[in-house]
Amino acid sequence: MKGLWGRALWVDLSRREVRVWDYPVDYALDYVGGRGLAARVLWDFMPAGADPLGPENILVFAAGPLTGLAVNSGKIVVAAKSPLTGGYGDGNIGSHFAIGLRKSGFDALIVSGRARKPSYIYVENGETHILSAEALWGSNAVECERRIKEVHGRSVGVACIGPAGERLVRYAVVISQAGRAGGRPGIGAVMGSKNLKAVAAIGDMDIPVADPGEVRRLYVDSVRDVKGKDGYGFWVRQGTMATIEWSQAASVLPAYNFREGVFEGYRMIDGYSMEAAKVDLRSCPVCAMPCGNVVLDSKGLEAELDYENVAMLGSNLGIAHLGHVARINRVADEMGLDTISLGAVISFAMEATERKLLKEGIEWGDHKAAESLALDIAYRRGALGELLAEGVMRASEKLGGDSGDWAMHVKGLEISAYDCHAAPAMALAYGTSPIGAHHKDAWIIAWEVKTGRFEYSEAKVDKLIELQRIRGGIFETLVACRFPWVELGFNLEWYPKIFKAATGRPITLEEYYEIADRIYTLIRALWIREQGTWNPQMDTPPARWFKKPLTKGPIAGSKLDPEKYHWMLQKYYQKRGWDERGIPRKSTLRKLKLEYTIPELEKHTTLTE
Numbered sequence: 001m002k003g004l005w006g007r008a009l010w011v012d013l014s015r016r017e018v019r020v021w022d023y024p025v026d027y028a029l030d031y032v033g034g035r036g037l038a039a040r041v042l043w044d045f046m047p048a049g050a051d052p053l054g055p056e057n058i059l060v061f062a063a064g065p066l067t068g069l070a071v072n073s074g075k076i077v078v079a080a081k082s083p084l085t086g087g088y089g090d091g092n093i094g095s096h097f098a099i100g101l102r103k104s105g106f107d108a109l110i111v112s113g114r115a116r117k118p119s120y121i122y123v124e125n126g127e128t129h130i131l132s133a134e135a136l137w138g139s140n141a142v143e144c145e146r147r148i149k150e151v152h153g154r155s156v157g158v159a160c161i162g163p164a165g166e167r168l169v170r171y172a173v174v175i176s177q178a179g180r181a182g183g184r185p186g187i188g189a190v191m192g193s194k195n196l197k198a199v200a201a202i203g204d205m206d207i208p209v210a211d212p213g214e215v216r217r218l219y220v221d222s223v224r225d226v227k228g229k230d231g232y233g234f235w236v237r238q239g240t241m242a243t244i245e246w247s248q249a250a251s252v253l254p255a256y257n258f259r260e261g262v263f264e265g266y267r268m269i270d271g272y273s274m275e276a277a278k279v280d281l282r283s284c285p286v287c288a289m290p291c292g293n294v295v296l297d298s299k300g301l302e303a304e305l306d307y308e309n310v311a312m313l314g315s316n317l318g319i320a321h322l323g324h325v326a327r328i329n330r331v332a333d334e335m336g337l338d339t340i341s342l343g344a345v346i347s348f349a350m351e352a353t354e355r356k357l358l359k360e361g362i363e364w365g366d367h368k369a370a371e372s373l374a375l376d377i378a379y380r381r382g383a384l385g386e387l388l389a390e391g392v393m394r395a396s397e398k399l400g401g402d403s404g405d406w407a408m409h410v411k412g413l414e415i416s417a418y419d420c421h422a423a424p425a426m427a428l429a430y431g432t433s434p435i436g437a438h439h440k441d442a443w444i445i446a447w448e449v450k451t452g453r454f455e456y457s458e459a460k461v462d463k464l465i466e467l468q469r470i471r472g473g474i475f476e477t478l479v480a481c482r483f484p485w486v487e488l489g490f491n492l493e494w495y496p497k498i499f500k501a502a503t504g505r506p507i508t509l510e511e512y513y514e515i516a517d518r519i520y521t522l523i524r525a526l527w528i529r530e531q532g533t534w535n536p537q538m539d540t541p542p543a544r545w546f547k548k549p550l551t552k553g554p555i556a557g558s559k560l561d562p563e564k565y566h567w568m569l570q571k572y573y574q575k576r577g578w579d580e581r582g583i584p585r586k587s588t589l590r591k592l593k594l595e596y597t598i599p600e601l602e603k604h605t606t607l608t609e
């Protein structure tokens with residue numbers, strides 16, 4: 001299939017072996033690329049029950065057929081078995097590395113084994129080198145990228161880890177361009193476990209496409225279309241930061257460890273405060289609508305802000321000062337810590353302190369203590385740093401008491417920044433996301449708030465699946481940024497056109513949805529293989545949203561209804577062709593061309609016909 005090279009670079013770090021793998025054409029036809037390719041590689045090549053931090057885990061950097069070719073397509077999926085959740089984990093990072101890899105003649109970089117000494121992988125126009133990173137080990141992610149560029153040139157694309165990844169903090173991320181982060185479920189720790197400090201690539205090969213003239217024309221037209229959208233001007237002013245104001249108005253802004261959905265100090269950290277402080281606007285490569293808003297932190301260093309970062313490190317910690325929030329954000333970027341999980345573990349510690357479960361803890365709103373705790377976590381320093389480096393789920397298991405009720409995670413992945421006391425469909429989105437509680441697969445909350453937030457309905461389940469197909473299926477396999485479609489209303493029908501021009505393969509959105517369903521069910525099969533079991537509780541958000549109502553704001557008194565939530569979850573399973581435990585039926589596996597998973601799944605559980 002054109003648009004893809006059909007080749008992945010496979011680096012075995014234990015053997016220091018580099019090989020070019022012509023992956024089967026069915027992978028491209030049935031899974032497209034990005035997340036689809038990664039999930040299939042993990043199913044086929046990672047031994048069942050692999051230690052996520054052992055050499056047997058497989059780390060995949062996977063681009064897709066539109067990476068580097070379509071509007072906003074400077075992105076790449078980073079995936080592996082997650083050390084945080086024990087299941088499938090991935091993230092999507094904007095990086096020149098994505099373009100460098102594609103222009104070097106590869107769709108993906110697959111890394112197995114473990115290097116004996118700190119190393120980095122450097123790819124230049126198809127030539128691959130495993131180089132020593134001993135001098136880079138210990139450097140922060142911003143510094144590391146700068147130093148690699150000093151050696152290989154400014155244009156080289158770099159994705160690397162900071163000290164948190166080196167120390168196997170379970171929610172360490174991969175960082176690029178000093179403010180892009182990907183792989184929330186600990187993909188940075190997987191890199192660290194392989195002694196892999198960074199990957200870098202540069203190339204100038206032409207990506208093979210079916211109709212180069214049409215690809216170019218569609219690119220120019222789609223950029224013009226995006227830039228002509230009504231919301232364009234406001235988007236480049238505020239980007240995702242506009243969501244702070246919206247979330248406050250909708251009572252979904254996480255405050256005090258998701259106890260409340262409104263925050264009294266929100267004005268101090270909203271999009272307008274950010275605009276007043278903004279010093280730069282950055283972007284991923286090949287982007288027509290930049291959203292990397294840069295401000296100076298309280299130490300005068302640059303920090304790139306996004307809604308999730310500011311909500312989780314601001315309102316959720318009770319911090320109402322943008323410079324202080326930016327400071328913790330900058331520390332997270334340098335250390336290579338996921339801001340969402342970092343915000344969640346610190347707020348968990350603040351609540352545990354208030355409830356006297358922690359003796360030497362941390363108080364709400366204490367930004368200085370939060371900054372130094374972030375460093376302690378990254379370096380696994382002290383008892384609290386060590387405890388929180390394990391993530392909220394494990395920390396709560398250690399602390400005991402009723403902390404499981406307010407340990408805000410699903411499947412071990414900390415919840416991103418939308419409170420769901422009065423948003424059952426968003427709660428279900430978190431419950432059923434294929435990587436744990438992340439909004440990337442179904443940000444249904446804006447639609448839900450507009451169309452009847454208190455209802456539990458089949459229509460919500462249908463909408464959720466539709467969003468999962470588009471966001472988690474289409475965008476994560478193309479691989480391209482979803483923001484033109486989500487934020488500016490760029491028509492989804494552009495993508496089949498660009499796909500055809502690039503690959504030569506006509507595709508309808510309905511056909512693409514089937515591919516998306518295949519990938520979802522494969523990922524579910526992978527989870528079951530790795531966990532050895534499944535039950536609906538594993539797809540259920542924490543008790544806080546069901547037991548303790550909101551006490552502030554216009555919808556005070558709201559909480560989720562557990563029975564109705566489980567009614568929606570069962571509807572969801574039925575529509576996906578999974579049984580009442582959440583395990584894919586045999587008939588579904590056959591229908592989706594996943595019959596190859598049946599013998600392995602039957603080793604762990606009885607499959608329903």
Ligand code: PTT
Nearest residue numbers: 091092093094179180181182183184306308338339481482
């Ligand atoms: C994403 C998650 C998000 S989602 C944010 S802010 W967001 C956080 N950003 C972090 C950060 O910054 N520094 C840090 N140390 N940790 C961070 N963790 C958090 O990570 C990101 C944008 C954003 S900003 C979003 S929603 C969209 N996500 C996309 C996606 O998932 N898929 C896709 N096809 N397109 C997307 N476009 C948007 O990209 P994860 P990025 Mg990120 C500083 O990766 O693991 O999915 O976690 O990649 O290049 O930073 O772009 O309000």
Ligand code: SF4
Nearest residue numbers: 283284287291481483
């Ligand atoms: Fe990257 Fe933002 Fe552009 Fe998307 S809109 S490609 S996240 S800069």
